[in-house]
Amino acid sequence: MRLTWRTATLLARRAETATAQTLVLEVAGWPGHLAGQHVDLRLTAPDGYQAVRSYSLAAPAAGDRIELTVQRVRGGEVSAYLTDGFAVGDAVELRGPAGAWFVWRPADPGPVLLVAGGAGIVPLMAMIRARRGRQTPFRLIYSVREPAEVFYPGELLQAPPVDRGLEAAFVYTRSAPPGFARAPARLAAADVADGGWPAAAEPSCFVCGPTGFVERAADLLVELGHDPRRVKTERFGPTGGAT
Numbered sequence: 001m002r003l004t005w006r007t008a009t010l011l012a013r014r015a016e017t018a019t020a021q022t023l024v025l026e027v028a029g030w031p032g033h034l035a036g037q038h039v040d041l042r043l044t045a046p047d048g049y050q051a052v053r054s055y056s057l058a059a060p061a062a063g064d065r066i067e068l069t070v071q072r073v074r075g076g077e078v079s080a081y082l083t084d085g086f087a088v089g090d091a092v093e094l095r096g097p098a099g100a101w102f103v104w105r106p107a108d109p110g111p112v113l114l115v116a117g118g119a120g121i122v123p124l125m126a127m128i129r130a131r132r133g134r135q136t137p138f139r140l141i142y143s144v145r146e147p148a149e150v151f152y153p154g155e156l157l158q159a160p161p162v163d164r165g166l167e168a169a170f171v172y173t174r175s176a177p178p179g180f181a182r183a184p185a186r187l188a189a190a191d192v193a194d195g196g197w198p199a200a201a202e203p204s205c206f207v208c209g210p211t212g213f214v215e216r217a218a219d220l221l222v223e224l225g226h227d228p229r230r231v232k233t234e235r236f237g238p239t240g241g242a243t
């Protein structure tokens with residue numbers, strides 16, 4: 001199916017971290033989407049120059065409202081505008097939803113393992129939110145450089161957890177909170193073994209983040225015996241470019 005460009009208007013924004021913002025957009029005639037899907041967003045400058053980038057949907061569909069969470073990338077053309085210049089009431093072009101492979105449907109059987117690196121939490125958070133009110137066992141392994149970089153802390157860090165049956169394990173790569181047992185380090189086999197499911201449980205695994213992180217995490221899962229056919233990956237490498 002050919003996707004058409006639609007107008008998306010910014011209704012509200014929420015800071016997730018010092019450099020990441022959740023954007024609440026209204027898209028007239030939005031057809032709905034599945035957790036894990038993404039959209040393409042197109043900016044057009046007054047001289048006609050256009051840039052297109054992909055962004056994951058951060059929450060389940062709610063009528064004509066969608067949510068994206070954008071991490072500002074140093075020197076980034078589109079992410080800098082979306083996190084700094086884009087004001088409530090402004091519009092951009094958007095097409096989607098895209099991606100039929102990296103999706104989780106609430107009727108899918110469990111258990112589920114989510115492995116996120118940095119902004120890779122965004123489509124996985126859509127899955128966590130889509131699961132609410134259900135029993136499907138979920139485990140999340142979330143790798144960030146430092147505690148201040150955790151997205152959605154109100155939902156993922158606070159006790160009691162909003163989501164019963166969701167177990168979250170954090171991996172800090174540069175600095176950890178005071179008293180945190182694990183020393184800061186990159187994701188290792190022990191993190192995946194401790195925070196994930198045993199391969200015998202046959203979880204559906206979703207891995208998302210920067211390309212290097214995704215490759216490492218997927219390799220670790222396979223080394224631990226997980227069937228590669230049950231390991232789905234989404235890479236947040238550079239996308240689009242000028243058109």
Ligand SMILES: Cc1cc2nc3c(=O)[nH]c(=O)nc-3n(C[C@H](O)[C@H](O)[C@H](O)COP(=O)(O)OP(=O)(O)OC[C@H]3O[C@@H](n4cnc5c(N)ncnc54)[C@H](O)[C@@H]3O)c2cc1C
Pocket residue numbers: 038053054055056057069070071072073074075076077078079080119122123210234235236237238239241
């Ligand atoms: C399917 C998909 C879903 C995505 N979902 C999200 C999302 O939910 N939230 C989000 O914040 N981003 C997401 N991204 C990344 C996003 O599409 C852009 O790549 C990112 O916002 C940077 O665009 P930019 O125009 O600001 O940077 P550019 O102007 O394109 O690049 C500026 C510099 O940053 C580097 N760079 C570009 N992208 C990245 C990156 N992702 N990580 C590190 N360095 C980079 C470039 O190599 C360049 O040196 C997703 C990407 C894909 C493919």
